[in-house]
Amino acid sequence: MLSIVKGPYLQWPTPHTVTVMWETSEPADSKVMVWQAERIHSGYLGNYKQPEQVVQTVHLKESTVIHRITLEGLAPSTVYHYQVHSSHEHDNVASGKFFLKTAVQRGTPFSLAVTSETGGYSGFDTSEGQINRNVFHHMRRYRPDFALFVGDIVNDGHNVEDWERYFFLPGKELLSDTPFYCCLGNHENHSPWFHRFFAYPPPSRFYAFDYGDARFICLDSTELIDNDTYPLDSGKMAPGHEQFDFLVRALEESDARWKIVFFHYPPYVSGGYQVEALRALSPVLEQHGVDLVLNSHTIAYERSHPIRDGGIDYENGIVYVVAGGAGAMPSWLLPKREWHTAQSLAVPHFLHVVITPHTLELQAIDDEGRLFDRFGFYKDVSGKRYF
DSSP: OOOEEEEEEEEOOOSSOEEEEEEEEEEEEEEEEEEEOOBOOSSSOOOBOOOOOEEEEEEEEEEEEEEEEEEOSOOTTOEEEEEEEEEETTEEEEOOOEEEEOOOOTTOOEEEEEEOOTTTTTTTOOSTTHHHHHHHHHHHHTOOSEEEEOSOOSSOTTOHHHHIIIIITTTHHHHHHSOEEEOOOTTTTTOHHHHHHOOOOTTOSSEEEEETTEEEEEOOGGGTBOTTTOOBOGGGGSTTSHHHHHHHHHHHTOOOSEEEEEOSSOSSOSSTTOOGGGGGGHHHHHHTTOOEEEEOSSSSEEEEOOEETTEEOTTTOBEEEEEOTTOOOOGGGOOOOOTTEEEEEOSOEEEEEEEOSSEEEEEEEETTSOEEEEEEEEEOTTOOEEO
């Protein structure tokens, strides 16, 4: 019997487009129907009407198992309902109806949620995935516009069952109405499933996107580092190498007020798996005004002081945050804090980040919904930043 085995889930939102993906049990065609989500203005519920008017239907007749349809011509920062359908000559299947929201334009506040290690923690997790379910549940409660996953979302990227077990199944409710971005971690192990399940532009290992007043840049640090000994392949972080040239170009061409870079291995963390060799990236990030770097790999939460030129700089420094979220590394694996550590806690968690044209506020929330850290930046009209 034909069934939907993954999704539907959302990818790559822009102010006028969003991509819908899902997987079926057998090859079938692909169709997405979209309704305008009309808000009820009377009363105090502030809810949406049951959708009635179909504003768009996209139908691809080619049979496939992993389905991908990009909806176009949508309005910015607008909520719609959508539903996916697939059929072949013997059967058909449809999902329920879900919300989607297009990306906001510049000048409009938005929020995102950040976590990682949904698969990297599997060796320690004896709760049969309850930590993952808790983290996804509380992320959804905050209703972010999109989510970032900073690697190790599966235990073994080459095992296709892992993608359902650690990510798509526990995250099903969140991912059906919240677009998301991922970077490669060592547990993904350069699996081809990463490129099949996600709709990022080629080469998809690294990419950049704008959302509101922020530019986000994803890097593949697993290409730069040997996971066994963590040496930096310096030739790959020099002019002429594809990823280095991409990073410089993505930073130079952007005039976004906020610049955020995310990749898996952490240059700064006062615990196991600190990859100091990646500090070779810092001068490039500092030169181009990066505000925040998001990492993972160490299964804990840690926020640095603002760092520039290898020291603390509260005027122009970059804050590095390790969001090893779905995991909680046993305390005996963590030494004392280092000089660069502002806050650190080994507890399952996610980040909720709110960005406006002049402010960036980050909250760290544990898997029971409790706030345990927060910090923020303010930028004046000249771009000068304050903590």
